Amino acid sequence: MNKELEHSFVELLEKHQNIIHKVCRLYTNNYDAHNDLFQEITIQLWKAYPKFRGDSKFSTWMYRVGLNTAITLYRKSKRSISTQNFDGVEFKINAEDYDDTEEQQLKLLYKAVHNLNDIEKALVFLYLEDKDYREISETLGISEVNARVKMNRIKTKLKTVLNP
Amino acid sequence: MEGLDLLKKDWNRQQPEDKKLSVKDIYPMLHKKSSSIVKTLFYISVGELILWIIINSIPYLFSENYKAKLDHIYKSDYLLTSLTIFSYAVIVLFIYLLFKSHKAISVTDNAKTLMERILHTRKIIKYYVLYNLIMAGVSLALGFYYSLTKDPKFTNAIDNYSNNEFIFLIAKIIGVVIIFILVIWLFYKLIYGLLLKRLNRNYKELKTLEP
Incomplete structure (x- = not known):
């Protein structure tokens, strides 16, 4: 994939990253797991990006891919398994x-x-x-x-x- | 204000600025390895195809005796030749179906469709394994039949068996087959159970929403 595509994607993602952070906040309960899921969503978004057409908003598209990754595709990595709870409570x-x-x-x-x-x-x-x-x-x-x-x-x- | 509306007010107020990533942080993420179940499922299905092809070819490739016997039977037997052509055609068909169903999985579909497409792919692999088990059973039965009718050494040995011994031999063969199938079944239960646990749970939940 060309550099230009990569650049435009990263710029858009950086701007809308809060959506992914919020998904991670809901579906994970510790820092490592949060980062792990964030990364997986980013990879999935990037893989799907060439097919992304401007007819839907980038953010709307992110909600779908983000949630699909969290509830279907994401396989917890060993690193993210922790007994520590969210906010330590x-x-x-x-x-x-x-x-x-x-x-x-x-x-x-x-x-x-x-x-x-x-x-x-x-x-x-x-x-x-x-x-x-x-x-x-x-x-x-x-x-x-x-x-x-x-x-x-x-x-x-x-x-x-x-x-x- | 109560319940969810209270949460909504707070949710929109909160901005997780502490987790703000820069463009520089995001770039390397694009080239990291995915740990998605679809990728794992793809590897499993490719492994599955290769494994069964190897299992079916091992005796032919490594036993000269078996090869010679089989080649002899093939030359003279129309049924076995067509069965072999059929089994290769089925493998090609499965490769095509798997490829097609993997291609159909799209992360931009709605959640339910995405889950259904993954489960569909898993079903194709399941049928492939089932087909191989049935074929293994058929081959075993055919092998037994051919030995019984066309192999003088085997026929002589069987002739010396008493009725009870013969029944015992059949029971032993059936026992081994059952254990073999059971082990394979448990193995698959474990692999797919672990891999698709979350998906199955969530798919079930979505299904209960649509009575």
Whole structure:
């Protein structure tokens, strides 16, 4: 692949790298795993880049490739296996942990999101990124109605985390 | 504000600046090795094709006696010749199907389609292995039949067997075949189980969303 293509790709990736970081943040729980997944997504994006047509936005395209890599293609490397948890905290919620402050609520919510399964995380991620249900359904390959139903279930699940 | 909306507000506020990579950091990443399951699956399928071709050719290549016998049978037997041509045609067909299904896997498809295409490729490999096992069974049965009817040494040996001994011989052959198939089956369960564990789990989850 020519240098020009490589250059344009790296420039675009550098500009939109936050999308990949956010995917990694959701799907990994330590620094090494984060970097590992980041690299795999970058490789997948680069491999697919020659076929990328400007008709969809680069960022929209990144969401799809990023999530596909995280939930389907990525095979955890030995390096990324670690017992250390995200932020060094246990993802367990006790009644004593419950606090009314927003900060505490957020902490609980992040923990709860980390405990969701891969598909639920993908839904939450796209929702948090302000994607509409059409885009969510197209990214995951499910119907819009089912995406909405599942999202409502997740919302309820997360609500109960705050009101156990 | 509660639940997910609270999270959304915070999510958009957060910028993981500490992980900001420069253009210089990204360049080397493009040339690193991928650890994607599709790549592993590709290697496995190529290995699979080669392995079974080798397994089928080893006796022919390394045993002069076997080669001479087989060549003799081939010259005189129409069935075996067509069976060999058929088995080569099947290998070519599998190579084509595998190549086609690997090509169809695209990371830019939606998640469900991507998973389905990977599973489809895995299915082709499964059928290839199944085909080889069946062919091994057929070859074994044919070999036994030919020895029984056309090999005087073998026929004489069998004639000296009592009924019980003959049944015992058949049981032994069947036992070995069963153990062989079981070992292969466990081996595949392990390889594909480990490789596609996550994919299978997520595919199942996506399927439950579409009743």
